[in-house]
Amino acid sequence: MRPVLTDETSVLVLTGAGISAESGVPTFRGAGGLWEGQDVTRLASPEGFDADSQAVWRFYSERRERRCAVKPNPGHAALVALEQRLGDRFLLATQNVDGLHREAGSRRVVSIHGELMETKCERCQKPFADEKSYRGEEVPRCPDCGARLRPNIVWFGEMLDPAHLARVERFIAEAKALLFFAVGTSGAVWPAAGFVDAVRHRGGQSWLVDLQPAPDYAARFDVVLAGKSGELLPALW
Numbered sequence: 001m002r003p004v005l006t007d008e009t010s011v012l013v014l015t016g017a018g019i020s021a022e023s024g025v026p027t028f029r030g031a032g033g034l035w036e037g038q039d040v041t042r043l044a045s046p047e048g049f050d051a052d053s054q055a056v057w058r059f060y061s062e063r064r065e066r067r068c069a070v071k072p073n074p075g076h077a078a079l080v081a082l083e084q085r086l087g088d089r090f091l092l093a094t095q096n097v098d099g100l101h102r103e104a105g106s107r108r109v110v111s112i113h114g115e116l117m118e119t120k121c122e123r124c125q126k127p128f129a130d131e132k133s134y135r136g137e138e139v140p141r142c143p144d145c146g147a148r149l150r151p152n153i154v155w156f157g158e159m160l161d162p163a164h165l166a167r168v169e170r171f172i173a174e175a176k177a178l179l180f181f182a183v184g185t186s187g188a189v190w191p192a193a194g195f196v197d198a199v200r201h202r203g204g205q206s207w208l209v210d211l212q213p214a215p216d217y218a219a220r221f222d223v224v225l226a227g228k229s230g231e232l233l234p235a236l237w
């Protein structure tokens, strides 16, 4: 089965850690995932950062160091090709913070969970590009105001950037014929997990492309393709 793409079709894509797995980036909840044996709130929440900012910076520093060794894979490239074909009738919302979509050439991309290679002052909230590791005993401080610097990541318990959500909602509302692809995500985290419901409410067709589709999430899709995104996506269009 292949998706029907007419010159009226708008495509919204949501990606998760699974699309980067073939690039060697670990997922969160699968075997060997980042959250395995970890208390996620200790490493990815404001409370965890208050309790032990050095542990949090070690966790993100290690991910930054590993990120430099990985490259986009054919799954990322397939989404770039689709964007080039559809132009403003394409939008990619990614939960990934690894920057691989942008490195592959995606431009119409909204990083709804933030960017691993960005740091921000927790007071003025302004992010800046930063690939540095912070493993010292002291938490890095903002040179302007002295507040703590933190990774520019949306942590558990924090709100997404309203502008990002508004852009996704507007895309869904303005689409004539809407097609939705969720790729490599377990659908465990909201509000991204709710995008499929907004698409269905709009009468759009929903596809899930995932190595091991999560049953509860898959049940909400019209089409479910089980397999590797790096193999399935290039064959889809």
Ligand code: APR
Pocket (backbone or CB within 6 Å): 015, 016, 017, 018, 019, 021, 022, 027, 028, 029, 030, 033, 095, 096, 113, 183, 184, 185, 186, 187, 188, 189, 209, 210, 211, 212, 213, 214, 227, 228, 229, 230
């Ligand atoms: N191709 C396609 N899908 C894959 C592949 C692959 N090669 N490898 C793994 N997957 C799938 C798994 O089957 C799983 O459904 O990727 C999904 C990864 O799920 P999670 O590890 O839960 O990652 P994700 O859904 O992105 O997590 C969402 O949770 O921890 C927070 O903010 C973090 O953005 C993250 C969010």
